[in-house]
Amino acid sequence: MLKINNISKSFRKHDKSLVTAIKNISLEVKSGEFQLVQGPSGCGKSTLLFAAGILLKPDHGSVFIDHNDTYGMDKNQQAFFRAKNIGFVFQQFHLLPYLNARENILAAHIPLKGSAMNQKDQCIRLEGLLEKLGITHCADQKPYQLSIGEQQRVAVARALFNQPKIILADEPTGNLDKENALIVLDFLSDFALQGGAVLMVTHSEYPVRGVSNIIKINQGHLVSD
Amino acid sequence: MKLSDLIVKENSHNPFVFILGIVAITVSIATMIILTTSLRLNEESIKKILKDKKHQLESQTAIMEYELKRIMKDYGYNIQIISKDLDLNQYYNQGYADAMMPENYLDLILETSIPIEHLYFTVEGKMYWAEANQRRVYILGQSSEKRGGLEDTREAEIQNAPPPGTAKLGYHLWTSLGLNPGDRFWLGGMSFQLRDCEPYRGTQKDISIILSIEDAQSILGTGKKISSINAIKVYQEDIGYADLEKDILSLLPEAQIILLENKLTTMTKSRNSAREAGEKMIAHETLHQQLFLQRLRVMNSWLIPLLLILGFALIAFLFYLNNRDRRREFALLRVLGFSNNKIIRIFLMKSIFMGLLGALIGLVSGYIFLFYIKNYPVNFYSLSLIVEPFMIIIVLLSTPLLTLAAGFIPSLSATRLDPVKIFQEFY
Numbered sequence: 001m002l003k004i005n006n007i008s009k010s011f012r013k014h015d016k017s018l019v020t021a022i023k024n025i026s027l028e029v030k031s032g033e034f035q036l037v038q039g040p041s042g043c044g045k046s047t048l049l050f051a052a053g054i055l056l057k058p059d060h061g062s063v064f065i066d067h068n069d070t071y072g073m074d075k076n077q078q079a080f081f082r083a084k085n086i087g088f089v090f091q092q093f094h095l096l097p098y099l100n101a102r103e104n105i106l107a108a109h110i111p112l113k114g115s116a117m118n119q120k121d122q123c124i125r126l127e128g129l130l131e132k133l134g135i136t137h138c139a140d141q142k143p144y145q146l147s148i149g150e151q152q153r154v155a156v157a158r159a160l161f162n163q164p165k166i167i168l169a170d171e172p173t174g175n176l177d178k179e180n181a182l183i184v185l186d187f188l189s190d191f192a193l194q195g196g197a198v199l200m201v202t203h204s205e206y207p208v209r210g211v212s213n214i215i216k217i218n219q220g221h222l223v224s225d
Numbered sequence: 226m227k228l229s230d231l232i233v234k235e236n237s238h239n240p241f242v243f244i245l246g247i248v249a250i251t252v253s254i255a256t257m258i259i260l261t262t263s264l265r266l267n268e269e270s271i272k273k274i275l276k277d278k279k280h281q282l283e284s285q286t287a288i289m290e291y292e293l294k295r296i297m298k299d300y301g302y303n304i305q306i307i308s309k310d311l312d313l314n315q316y317y318n319q320g321y322a323d324a325m326m327p328e329n330y331l332d333l334i335l336e337t338s339i340p341i342e343h344l345y346f347t348v349e350g351k352m353y354w355a356e357a358n359q360r361r362v363y364i365l366g367q368s369s370e371k372r373g374g375l376e377d378t379r380e381a382e383i384q385n386a387p388p389p390g391t392a393k394l395g396y397h398l399w400t401s402l403g404l405n406p407g408d409r410f411w412l413g414g415m416s417f418q419l420r421d422c423e424p425y426r427g428t429q430k431d432i433s434i435i436l437s438i439e440d441a442q443s444i445l446g447t448g449k450k451i452s453s454i455n456a457i458k459v460y461q462e463d464i465g466y467a468d469l470e471k472d473i474l475s476l477l478p479e480a481q482i483i484l485l486e487n488k489l490t491t492m493t494k495s496r497n498s499a500r501e502a503g504e505k506m507i508a509h510e511t512l513h514q515q516l517f518l519q520r521l522r523v524m525n526s527w528l529i530p531l532l533l534i535l536g537f538a539l540i541a542f543l544f545y546l547n548n549r550d551r552r553r554e555f556a557l558l559r560v561l562g563f564s565n566n567k568i569i570r571i572f573l574m575k576s577i578f579m580g581l582l583g584a585l586i587g588l589v590s591g592y593i594f595l596f597y598i599k600n601y602p603v604n605f606y607s608l609s610l611i612v613e614p615f616m617i618i619i620v621l622l623s624t625p626l627l628t629l630a631a632g633f634i635p636s637l638s639a640t641r642l643d644p645v646k647i648f649q650e651f652y
Binding site (some may be wrong): 008016018026046047050051054055056066075076079080083084086088092094097098099103108110111112113122158194 | 227228234238359556563638649
């Protein structure tokens with residue numbers, strides 16, 4: 001599903017010196033797999049995730065998703081491809097403050113306008129997700145009215161709404177208590193068990209069901225997988 | 226969920242930028258409407274005032290014209306026809322016309338249809354009176370009145386020409402020679418009976434000898450020539466003096482015409498003076514108003530663009546601030562797969578909507594303000610006077626375009642935000 005071939009990424013710091021975030025990393029996440037990326041802070045985990053999510057072009061190497069060379073596409077194709085095939089979950093949730101939970105989830109579908117579900121199907125899928133994630137009761141509330149756990153569940157629902165092929169999660173349980181963290185991890189595991197691919201950056205020591213591989217990164221290098 | 230829903234929700238959640246933007250556009254558009262419409266109304270009002278004044282002047286002139294025409298029937302023009310060869314400077318200096326014209330000129334005038342109340346002619350000249358110690362005298366031969374196409378209703382003759390063989394003597398002549406009416410005297414070898422003794426006048430007439438035309442021609446040796454033709458009360462309806470002069474001169478090519486002063490010429494002069502004064506006053510007023518309007522136009526030509534620029538610069542600045550505050554949101558939209566076009570559209574749809582709404586509110590508030598300051602009653606006539614459909618169309622079309630331009634650069638910068646960097650700021 002996701003195939004990363006020998007990618008490297010460097011950044012120029014304010015003093016013009018070059019810092020290598022990731023170097024010659026290759027990995028593959030197949031459909032139905034749930035892989036974790038672990039490593040100390042600043043080791044390049046997030047850079048790897050953003051590169052996999054077609055948000056950060058590597059200096060060299062390639063990223064294939066579902067056999068598509070993602071960085072060979074133009075910007076608009078990348079955006080559409082990302083909306084259709086990749087779900088993101090972040091530690092900070094990143095919900096739009098002016099939309100309620102229901103609208104935040106539906107916002108994920110706006111970029112697919114014209115090539116996706118009709119309104120009725122959207123409603124059915126939305127209600128299913130709300131129910132499954134246990135957030136039906138707060139569907140009409142704005143993010144500031146939701147608890148931390150509810151906010152992250154809304155973010156997960158948003159990531160799942162377009163039925164992506166892969167979910168990229170960056171410390172999704174970083175701000176959650178154990179109970180909520182386990183709920184979120186369960187959903188990601190379910191997604192993988194149902195044939196999706198999950199690549200999750202985490203420091204969490206909570207047990208994760210169905211993990212197929214743990215990738216360790218240190219100072220931008222793949223240490224083990 | 227549509228893109229427009231996203232824009233509406235964002236505006237209602239954070240209305241500061243939206244409301245401030247609308248206020249900026251409203252103030253710009255309302256001020257522009259007030260200034261341009263006031264200028265137009267002032268122009269129209271000044272035009273109307275000037276038109277009324279011109280109309281008033283024309284009415285007064287027409288009344289005077291009517292009065293003149295009425296008076297003309299009573300007075301007519303008094304004209305003197307003299308030889309073209311006569312130097313007018315010399316004529317006014319010496320007091321008599323010594324250049325001669327053919328006597329048949331009189332017949333030519335009589336044959337025309339020009340109505341003349343009194344018509345006579347003269348022969349004039351100066352000579353030394355041999356029989357009275359060579360004293361210099363002024364000889365004036367006068368004809369009796371000539372009447373062609375006579376009507377019974379004509380006035381009595383004003384000319385009392387002496388019959389042949391008789392004479393009238395000026396005051397200095399009859400007093401110094403001790404002559405009395407009925408006495409006889411010799412002049413140029415001819416004997417004349419003194420018919421009348423003229424009273425003292427203090428002019429050349431006091432040394433004049435007034436004879437019949439034939440006797441004067443004989444004494445002065447002019448043959449069948451005359452010095453002047455006098456036409457008194459010449460009046461032809463609907464024909465002005467210029468046309469009259471033209472008609473006579475086409476008939477008498479060797480003549481020139483002098484218009485003698487009478488009540489009619491005095492009135493004509495005063496009519497012309499009044500008209501000239503009125504026209505000068507209107508010209509002065511026009512100039513004054515044009516300068517006033519020019520000043521207003523110059524002020525508007527600076528103020529309106531300045532206000533518009535400030536208004537739209539404020540919008541651009543508000544978008545910039547808005548963009549800065551919403552960096553995280555735009556980063557998220559990019560992560561969610563919003564293309565650059567969609568992100569630009571979020572800005573541009575908002576810009577257009579702000580422009581349209583601001584233009585509408587600006588138009589309405591500007592016109593309401595104009596109604597208030599001009600104190601116009603609210604009715605269809607006032608509306609048609611103040612509201613300009615063309616202006617409304619221009620404002621409604623151009624304002625969204627301008628706000629679109631104001632929002633375009635901030636929208637471009639929103640598309641260039643790097644979501645990775647922005648998200649890392651929040652970790």
